[in-house]
Amino acid sequence: DIQMTQSPSSLSASVGDRVTITCRASQSISNYLNWYQQKQGKAPKLLIYGVSSFHSGVPSRFSGSGSGTDFTLTISSLHPEDFAIYYCQQSYSSPRTFGQGTKVEIK
Amino acid sequence: QVQLQESGPGLVKPSQTLSLICTVSGASITSDAYYWSWIRQHPGKGLEWIGYIYYSGSTSYNPSLKSRLSISLDTSNNQFSLKLTSVTAADTAVYYCARDSDDYTGNYYLDYWGQGTLVTVSS
Numbered sequence: 001d002i003q004m005t006q007s008p009s010s011l012s013a014s015v016g017d018r019v020t021i022t023c024r025a026s027q028s029i030s031n032y033l034n035w036y037q038q039k040q041g042k043a044p045k046l047l048i049y050g051v052s053s054f055h056s057g058v059p060s061r062f063s064g065s066g067s068g069t070d071f072t073l074t075i076s077s078l079h080p081e082d083f084a085i086y087y088c089q090q091s092y093s094s095p096r097t098f099g100q101g102t103k104v105e106i107k
Numbered sequence: 108q109v110q111l112q113e114s115g116p117g118l119v120k121p122s123q124t125l126s127l128i129c130t131v132s133g134a135s136i137t138s139d140a141y142y143w144s145w146i147r148q149h150p151g152k153g154l155e156w157i158g159y160i161y162y163s164g165s166t167s168y169n170p171s172l173k174s175r176l177s178i179s180l181d182t183s184n185n186q187f188s189l190k191l192t193s194v195t196a197a198d199t200a201v202y203y204c205a206r207d208s209d210d211y212t213g214n215y216y217l218d219y220w221g222q223g224t225l226v227t228v229s230s
Contacts, residue, residue, distance in 0.1 A: 001170075030213075031212065031214060032213065032214040032215075033214075034214070034216040034217070036154075036217070038154075042222075043203055043220040043221065043222055043223050044154065044203075044217070044220060045220070046216055046217060046218050049210055049214060049216035049218075050210045050212060050214045050216070053210065055216075055218060087153065087154055089154075089156075089216075089217075091214050091215040091216065094167045094169075095156050095169040095170065095171075096156045096215070097156065098153055098154040098155070098156065099153070100153045101153045101154075
């Protein structure tokens with residue numbers, strides 16, 4: 001199985017801050033990398049697919065980059081509604097593994 | 108508008124079979140454009156991919172669950188289902204169904220999710 005490791009596991013930030021979350025794959029996954037946002041008690045929502053493509057309705061303050069084994073999700077200016085847990089996921093091979101999640105909390 | 112809704116018992120006894128149904132609206136499960144997936148989340152934990160089924164009936168399962176798992180289609184009702192046998196407390200989780208789309212580069216992503224259903228395994 002491909003292991004997906006996110007860092008940090010949690011972070012505290014203020015509204016307006018720039019936030020970067022890293023996801024590292026245990027082997028190359030090309031561009032088969034997606035990001036999801038999950039709020040408390042809700043289902044995850046797709047943010048970004050294929051490293052850097054926006055899902056419908058996702059604000060432009062979210063962006064993704066990377067290739068091979070190292071990827072990042074950046075929130076350029078944190079909004080109150082962005083406090084949530086973020087997961088990366090690879091679809092390069094089965095099983096389609098997720099990272100352990102990064103919790104973005106209010107400072 | 109694509110919507111998915113999980114349904115099934117919220118309580119299952121140990122050693123019995125967990126059965127869930129996902130009802131899809133706004134999209135056809137017989138479309139060759141999508142896979143239909145199950146994902147679960149243990150309480151307070153991260154996401155675990157369970158498996159998917161394609162319109163043709165072909166499936167892919169997480170090896171950690173493969174010996175106990177079955178995913179099938181009910182095309183007449185636009186539903187797909189999950190059966191997990193011989194459950195234990197370790198199978199207690201929120202179970203989500205989701206649509207799996209591709210971006211035509213080979214990457215697949217879960218673009219629509221059900222709200223999730225908590226299944227507790229307990230006697």
